[in-house]
Amino acid sequence: MRLLLLLTAILCVFLTGQPGVSFAADGLPPHSRVDFYPGRARVVFEVEAAETVKFTLPGTFESSTLRALPARGQKITSFEVAAGDIPGWIPGRLEDLRKSIKEKEEVIAHLTARQASIKQAFGHLSAPLPKELKGADMAEYVETARSLREKLETDLISIAVDLAEAKNDLQGMNKTYSSLMPKNFSNAASITAAVEGGEKLLVEAWTSAADWDAFYKMNLDSESGAITASLYAGARQMTGIDLGGELYFHTTMPSTKVTLPNLRPSIADFEVKYSAPTRSRAFDDARMPELGAAPAPSESAPPQVDRTMTDMSAKASGSLSGDNRKTEFLLGEFEMKSELSIVAVPHLSEEAWITSVVKNLPINLLPGPAELSVDGALSAKTSLRELGEGNELTLAFGKIPLVKSVKEKIVPKSGSSWWSGDGKKEDGYTIEVTNGLDKEISVVLKDRIPVSAQEKITIETEKIEPKPATHEKNGILSWELTLAPGEMKKIEVIYKESLIKSPKKRLNRI
Structure with missing residues (x-):
């Protein structure tokens, strides 16, 4: 009888699996402070002070960062951290999900067993007819077998549908479980400390999770x-x-490593000269x-x-x-x-x-x-x-x-937009600013005229109408406009660029 009970207990453990242990059941110590940093966090745990203090933290906390924080007048005579492994240890929030997974696995096992038994019944129904059946008995047997086979086929289709649905649900639940399960969670760190004095022992732990x-x-x-x-x-x-x-x-x-600043001397030496097209950066200020x-x-x-x-x-x-x-x-x-x-x-x-x-x-x-x-x-x-x-x-x-501002390039007089023999070019643009709102608004309009980056290039302003509120040295122009609802105002800018003593060169302006 005892042997039967022992075998029954072993069978139950084998069928149901080893139960998981959560932190709530194991008595994880409370924490008194949490500091979040970019990509990391610092947690301070507190336990009741005693001659010997023992507790366990999950492997998501880095064992190399664990250290005691003694209070004033408190003495820590020893502090040891031992690595361990606790199979089946899961976060408390995942207990319900794990239970649901186990239940779904049992449903799949039950459906699989029914499916196998029905297929086995098909084998019996496919066997040759008994030789002793004669006449009406044979007809009744065949009709009964046909009816039973039809019912089994219907059940088999229903079970296949339920089984496919259950397996799909289980796959999703396992995926969720894996995504929520912290890495190295069961690789626990066991802390043992000898403490003298104080009511609480504070322990600092860092995590990258x-x-x-x-x-x-x-x-x-x-x-x-x-x-x-x-x-x-x-x-x-x-x-x-x-x-x-x-x-x-x-x-x-916080810095993990700090060194004194060391300023090296600056060395003047020749470098390879690199020539690149000149690019005006004046208008960057208008962004x-x-x-x-x-x-x-x-x-x-x-x-x-x-x-x-x-x-x-x-x-x-x-x-x-x-x-x-x-x-x-x-x-x-x-x-x-x-x-x-x-x-x-x-x-x-x-x-x-x-x-x-x-x-x-x-x-x-x-x-x-x-x-x-x-x-x-x-x-x-x-x-x-x-x-x-x-x-x-x-x-x-x-x-x-x-509220729109549309800029159009001015079509200059014939020949004035091209570099002529005297190296001069006239250019310009118009801007139309329109207020599409149903109220009066003030608009700050910004645009630019070129500024020279070379002594041989000169820029001469011929017309700016109306006059801008500011005209900066870097070529940025600003107008302060007041527009009534639906009103449009027009700005016109004309300037001349000259290339001195270099008629074969063309102006490169961006």
Whole structure:
């Protein structure tokens, strides 16, 4: 009887498999602080202090980074980290999924067994008729066999459909399970420490299975110029355990190796001379400034961005699951008044830009992408660079399709557009700026005329109508135009280029 019970127990273990052990059941120590960095995270665990402290962490935490953080007056006489392997150890959040996989496997096994038994029954029905059957008995036997075979075939088709569906479900569940299962999770690190004094033992652990980035959502009120914005942290981690409480998000990883700066002497020597076509870079200044943000704290819940000489960080409260699912944390909301401009640069685009300028940024700005809206409608996406309080920012919120500036090259008088024997050429253009909006607007129009990069090339302005508000030395022209609804204004620019004492050369201008 005992032998029968033992065999039955062994059979049950064989059929059901070894049960998984989760961290919740094993008593993983709580954590008191979590710091996220680009591509890494630092977690501080705390355990009750005792003469001998023992606990285990999953293999997603790097054993080489584990170290004790003794409190004031506390003494750590020994601290050992031993590598181990715990088969079947799974994250607590995957227990339900693993249970569902086991149930689905049992369904497949049951359907497979039924399918095999039906196929076996077909074999019996295909056997020769019994010799003792005669007359009416034979007819009844054949009819019964036919009816049974028909039912079995119907059952077999139904089982095949159910089996295919179950296998497809199982494949999807296993794929999800594998994607959520942290790497090296069962390669546990066992910590043993001897502690004297103190109530808690703090242990620091680092993991590369974590990452985060900052991002903004900003909306511009085109009437008032007010910008309402929210700063978020998007974080994910795949340690297999949930991390919660106060979460700190940093922009810079601490240096693992620092050396003294060593400035080498500068050596003057000959170099190979390289000749390349001269390219004018004067108009680069007319491009939209690097996109930034123009936020300021509000009285409700401004983001608390702490800035040191080497790092910027922000704090949030919440919980982050350990299965690599991205979670968003609101770090703060803010609002400020900005100076609006509509900027038209026809050389870059016929559509004008709507820009916002803040002269003095009152908060620290974390680097990250930003989703921009105008009057509640999504208008653009951009990337913000890290800036500290007091900097000036210019943010382009997107383009205005109804405000256009069209540039057309002027067709000059006969022969004046070609280099003649005296090395002179007349050139120019017109720009038509149109306001398609239903309100009066002010537009800053920017364009350019060439500037000389050679002594033998001279540029002479013959006509600029109307006169620009500014004419910079690098050739950038700016007009400040006021346009009524539906109004169009025209700009005309004519200039002459001269090539001195080199009639065989042609001007190379980009």
